[in-house]
Amino acid sequence: ILNVEQSPQSLHVQEGDSTNFTCSFPSSNFYALHWYRWETAKSPEALFVMTLNGDEKKKGRISATLNTKEGYSYLYIKGSQPEDSATYLCAFSNDYKLSFGAGTTVTVRA
Amino acid sequence: GAVVSQHPSWVICKSGTSVKIECRSLDFQATTMFWYRQFPKQSLMLMATSNEGSKATYEQGVEKDKFLINHASLTLSTLTVTSAHPEDSSFYICSPWTSGRPDTQYFGPGTRLTVL
Numbered sequence: 034i035l036n037v038e039q040s041p042q043s044l045h046v047q048e049g050d051s052t053n054f055t056c057s058f059p060s061s062n063f064y065a066l067h068w069y070r071w072e073t074a075k076s077p078e079a080l081f082v083m084t085l086n087g088d089e090k091k092k093g094r095i096s097a098t099l100n101t102k103e104g105y106s107y108l109y110i111k112g113s114q115p116e117d118s119a120t121y122l123c124a125f126s127n128d129y130k131l132s133f134g135a136g137t138t139v140t141v142r143a
Numbered sequence: 144g145a146v147v148s149q150h151p152s153w154v155i156c157k158s159g160t161s162v163k164i165e166c167r168s169l170d171f172q173a174t175t176m177f178w179y180r181q182f183p184k185q186s187l188m189l190m191a192t193s194n195e196g197s198k199a200t201y202e203q204g205v206e207k208d209k210f211l212i213n214h215a216s217l218t219l220s221t222l223t224v225t226s227a228h229p230e231d232s233s234f235y236i237c238s239p240w241t242s243g244r245p246d247t248q249y250f251g252p253g254t255r256l257t258v259l
Binding site: 082129 | 175177179184185186189192240247248252
């Protein structure tokens, strides 16, 4: 079992504010780091797959960075909107199996 | 993204009964199916990996005789929880995978199992 930790467990953000949260993972035998957005009663939605140290990826107002040497990734949400409320999961893989963090639950207050 | 369905979305059963969960990959052929479960306030944990037409490989601590996995076709896999007990109450979610899409894994919406 690979130790993947996400912090914080939950956060509340005011609409329009920006926020970020972290995922830490083992720095050895790295293959890929995945970010998912998961809303209740829906399938987790793939946001990013990151494989290279220093990678930065962006999808609309959401972006992510990757540091494989120190074993962490940040997810940023710029100008949070109520529809951004969800649980954000990160998952580490050193082959095709994923080891998940427990998630960061984001609640955006209007 | 891929379209993955799971049925049922939730189920309540009595202790000792068996429950079958279906997972369908609707728009691509899944050579491999991953089954995960999530207990409250915990991470999604991989239970088993199955390849189409062969026996599943179970993760440490997962009883293969209790969680029967069938992956008879490239679009359908089933997980049967046999003689379910309250400690099997969990959220079960499937993830089809194919070597044609190595970097992205898709998930079904999950099944909430409650065993009374």
